[in-house]
Every structure is written in C-alpha cells, then in structure tokens.
Amino acid sequence: MPISKRYLHNFIQNLFMPSKVEEFNTYRAQMNEKILAQNNLTLNRFWNLDMHAYKEGALNTRTKEMLGLVSSMVLRCDDCIKYHLGKCHELGISTEEIFEVFAIANLVGGSIVVPHTRRATEYWEALNMETK
Amino acid sequence: MPISKRYLHNFIQNLFMPSKVEEFNTYRAQMNEKILAQNNLTLNRFWNLDMHAYKEGALNTRTKEMLGLVSSMVLRCDDCIKYHLGKCHELGISTEEIFEVFAIANLVGGSIVVPHTRRATEYWEALNMETK
Amino acid sequence: MPISKRYLHNFIQNLFMPSKVEEFNTYRAQMNEKILAQNNLTLNRFWNLDMHAYKEGALNTRTKEMLGLVSSMVLRCDDCIKYHLGKCHELGISTEEIFEVFAIANLVGGSIVVPHTRRATEYWEALNMETK
Amino acid sequence: MPISKRYLHNFIQNLFMPSKVEEFNTYRAQMNEKILAQNNLTLNRFWNLDMHAYKEGALNTRTKEMLGLVSSMVLRCDDCIKYHLGKCHELGISTEEIFEVFAIANLVGGSIVVPHTRRATEYWEALNMETK
Amino acid sequence: MPISKRYLHNFIQNLFMPSKVEEFNTYRAQMNEKILAQNNLTLNRFWNLDMHAYKEGALNTRTKEMLGLVSSMVLRCDDCIKYHLGKCHELGISTEEIFEVFAIANLVGGSIVVPHTRRATEYWEALNMETK
C-alpha cells in the first residue's frame, strides 16, 4: 500500500535529517564561507552589496523583502525564495500578505511559477512550525 | 566498488520510497489542497483557469497538451514537464511523438534543455512501467 | 557633425510623433480591443484576472504595483515596465522610491537589467513631464 | 490634437516604409545570407538542422509549427513568433486556432507574454491583409 | 515596387539618423548620466562593480569580454550584446573568433538566439565600417 511506504520513508527522513529550514540555512552558511574565502574581490563586493540593498531606505525593509520575494518567484529560484521567505517571516509579514505576493508572482510569471509556489508554501509552513 | 554502492542505495530507495509518478502526484495534490485552502481569490481563479485552458476547442486536447509540454520544456520546469507528460500518456500519445516534441524543445531552447530531456525521458519510462 | 544630425532627427520625430506615454497607451488600448474581440474565453478571463490582482487587499495598491514593477524588470519586459511605471506614477510613488525598486531589480536580475533601467528612466521622465 | 499627429506620422510611415511582413522577411533573408557566408560550420549546421525539425514526421507540420509558435511566445522572442506565424498562415491555420495557442502561451508564461501577444496579433493581421 | 520604397526609407533614415554605433553610445551615455545623478547608492555601486569585473586578472580582458558577450547572447539582451561587441572590437578580437562565440551561444541558448545573432552581425559590421 502506498501510504505505508511513504509513512516509513518520512519516518526515516525525519529521524536522520535536519528540518528544511535548518538544512537550507546550514548549507547556505557553509558554502558562503567557502566562496568568500576564495577572495575574489568582485564576487565578495557583489555579495556585500546584495546584503545592503534590502536595508531601510525610501522604502521600508518589509516592502523590499517582498520585492525580493516576488522577483525570486518569477525568476523561479527556489533557494532565493526560501531566503526571502525567511526574512519575511522574521519581519512578521502575515500568511495572507505572503499569498498576495504569491498571487502576483503567478499572474506575472504564469503557471510555470506554480510548482515553486508549492515548495514555497511548504517552506513557509516549516518556518511557522519552527517558531511555535 | 561503486556499482555495489549504487545497487544498495537503489535497493533501499525502492524499499521505502514511492514511485516517481506516485511521489509527484501525491506531493502535487497535497500542496494544491493547502494552497487552495488559503482562499486567495486571484490564485484560486488562476489555477481554475489553467485547468480549463487545455479542454477541447478549435484545437483538440492532444495538441493542447503537447503545446503545454513543449512550453514547459523550453521554460525548463521539471514539474510542469511531468504534469504534461502524465496527461500526454493518458491521451495515448506515442513515444515517437513525444520525442518529436522533445526535439523541437531542444532546438528552440538549446542545449540547456538537455538535462530536462533526460529527466523527462526517465519520467516517461516510469509512466510506461506503471501501466503495464 | 553628429550632434546636428541627432538634433534634426529628434526635431522631426517630435513634430510628427506622439509622446512616448501617449504612444504606449494608444497602441496598448488599440491592440487590447482587437484581442478581446476574438472572444477567446481563456485569454479574456486571464486578462480580467490580471487587472483585478493589483486591487487593494492585505497589501495595498502601492505595494502591489511596485511588486508588478520589480517583476517586470527582472523578467525584462519593457512594455510591462511602462505599464506599472504609469500606475506607480498615478499613485504618487516618488522618484526616490522608484529608484530603490530599480536597485533591487538590478541586483536580483543582474547587469542585463541595466538597459531596461535606462529605458525605464526615460519613460519615468516622460511621465513626469506630461503632468507638469 | 494627438490624433492628427499620429495620423500624419502613420501617413509618412506608410509612404516610405515596407509592410511589416515584407520588412521582416527582407531583413531576415539579408542577415541570414551574411551569417551563412561566414562559413562557421557549427552555426551553419545548427541552422540547417533547425529548418529540418519542422518537417512532417510522427507529428504533422501543422502541429510542429504550433509547437514552434507557443515556444517562441513563452520565451518572448518577437522575431521567432513572426516567423512561426508566417508558417502557420501558409499552412492555413485559422485565427481561432492561433488564439488558442496564444491563450496557452499566456497562461503558461504569464502576463509578461501579453505585450508579445499584442504584437503577434498585429502581425497576424498584417499576414491576413497581405493575402487578400 | 517594394525595393524603391525601402530605398527611399533607408535614404531618409541615413540622412537624419546617426549611425547605429553612435546612436547606441550616445543614448547609453546620456541615460547613464541621468541614472547616476539620482545618487541611489546601491545602483551606483553595482554599476561601478560591473565596470571593474572585466579588468585583467587571472583571466585576461579578451577572455572576459567574450564571457560577457556569450552571456548577453544566451540571455538575449541586444544592448548588452552591442556593448560587449564594442569592447571586443576595441580589443581586436577577429570576426572568426566572434562567430565562434555566436556558435556556442546559439547551441547553448537555442534557435531563439538566432534573431539576436542577426542584429549582432549587423552591429559588428557597423563597428567594422566605422573604423575603416
């Protein structure tokens, strides 16, 4: 029976694997460290610039993070989506607001954004569970 | 020896993991349900519209599903490819026809479509096995 | 001398050609009418849905239009950029805010967004002149 | 008054400029000749391959040209769209069928496909006028 | 007769319009100035970074400019292509080498790169004429 197979699979996965949020953050931190250690000046400056772009300015951080999220969705970059969902979560953006961002991303980017919306919803759920 | 490692790995995977087709369909259904439950009107209407677009019209469903497939390939969306391959399979489109769609997708979209063609071939094979 | 050639060219262009804003809006309205007249149900519903997506909701219209703008920039669609710039202008979004949207679009989408930023700046200037 | 300006502009344009269909075909033929004359073997073979991909096979030419059209639309390549519209027109594909291809392209590729749909509609109209 | 119409059109265009190279460079310089004058720190730093990325390093400038060119082609950004073609021309990269870059861009990016290859060939020709 398929359900029991999946149950077993999930059980084992949960036993040995870190959560989706932890896994994403650990890998991201680990690889960033390795890349920055290469001391490629252009790359390091670009990354530094990228981190500063979302700071409070004429637009507030909330708006900027949603701009980052919607851009990541229409360009269909799952890891970028996860990163900005994490930031949006920290800033207290509500689930209803997040889904309005998802809706615009789906209309602008079309049905190819749908699978990314599924994975984004799963990750948003993981973020909400983590902090309960 | 690498072969025995891979053998063991596949053996364990087959033991606990659902088939590629089942896995895709289950996850898709599960997440769609969660997303629709958010009651975002735009999102729900868009998804509903998307389902109706492939219905018989001036063009038949077979042609429309192949249009959906080739679009998904050139836009390189693996899950969209799987979805349309599933539909094409239901409609009895032949392996030879499917590969002519793949060929056009490769020429229009270039060699970056090649890895998606590999995964599409694997999934098409899984669909054929399932129904034997 | 190149400058006088360009001067002549611009002089003639200004004499016979409508402004960039007027030209965009006229063509857009004209073609939309023709497309809607085809009565393709899917297409007409999709366009109708698209217009409603930017209405006030959990997020306000200002934020939504900026989400539309940044998406159009990273996807590099000049006409979509013009449309959302027009809406942002109507909503009184400031030049400083617009350039913060441009900055995020450039970082997320990379230097290929630069030429679209040039044309967006030119159109934003045209919008500002129009309403003086 | 804006209308008279546009009228004058169009009048002058129509006087000196070739039709959209003729202009596209002339430029395309002219540049193709120059590129092939460079004798870059890879490029010449690729172009040759591309021309043969749409020939009758397990799928007929009509279906293949529509596959080429929808791919060009979701990838938002105006010249590719024009080329395939020309081919579809030669093959007697109806306006109703063409708009069903447009509808799928809009849903899969999202609202960024809309401006290309406008230009495609204009070109389709030009193709229809030419042959009257 | 179509040929005479086109002849007239080109004659008038040549009379009043600057060359393709001059036109591109003038517009680019003009708009860059306006954008930089907005003093958006992120945008200005990004542009500055972009200019420094192509400087001599472990890879020489010739290689880097060809990397910029091929990236611009597969991402289908005509203005970016023009910019890098201009740089490649200054560096004395030969027509044969340029067409090998075009060939790789066409294979990786597919037949949607073809129309951009046409315009790139036209611009390369203009660059060669300018310096005779």
Place this chain on the structure above:
Amino acid sequence: MPISKRYLHNFIQNLFMPSKVEEFNTYRAQMNEKILAQNNLTLNRFWNLDMHAYKEGALNTRTKEMLGLVSSMVLRCDDCIKYHLGKCHELGISTEEIFEVFAIANLVGGSIVVPHTRRATEYWEALNMETK
C-alpha cells in the same frame, strides 16, 4: 542537537551513495544512451553538433569551455554547470580562473545566480577531491 542529526545523515549518505561526480556522470551516460536509442534524427544530430562545438578552432578549447560554463551559469542550469566544470577541470583551468568566471556570471545574471554558485563550488571541490 542538530549537528549530530546532520552527522548521522551524512554518514549514512556517504555509506550508500556514490560521489557527486560519479553520480552525475553515471546518470548522464545512462539517460543519454536511452535517448539516443530512440533514433530521433533531429535530437541525435543536435547532440552530436553540441559535442563538436567546443573543439579547438579560432578559439581554443579552454576559452570555449569557459564560454559554456558562464552561459550555463547565467541560464542557471546546474547539470550544464557540472558538465562544463568537469571539462574545465580536465583542461587544468585553475580555481582562481573558475572564480573569475563565477564573478562575471554573478554580475551579468544577478543574485539569482548565487545559489547555483554555491552548488558549483561544492561540485568543483568534489572534482578536486576525486583526483587527489
């Protein structure tokens, strides 16, 4: 404690799973064989053409493989990146040179290239380990 969970997970993964390089090459070879066996003439010729495009010509193989790598990065195709990294490794391109390619890819393609740069760095590391 999260670290021990991850440790266990990695331990089990290393026990049963082939290396990243081996896994990629095996799957690639396996699926290529299946696809070529379908005897789709267009597809087979395109793949054959693709293999020949990177051969020594006016540009050397080193430059061509870096052109392939940077194109794959800006188009964000992980498997294409792995393939070209493998080739670059065989040709003795240095880590410093590889990171200059990464830098240009990040600037041209923007921050959405960052997650692919992480996975590319991980794979480059795996290639270096393999040959020690």
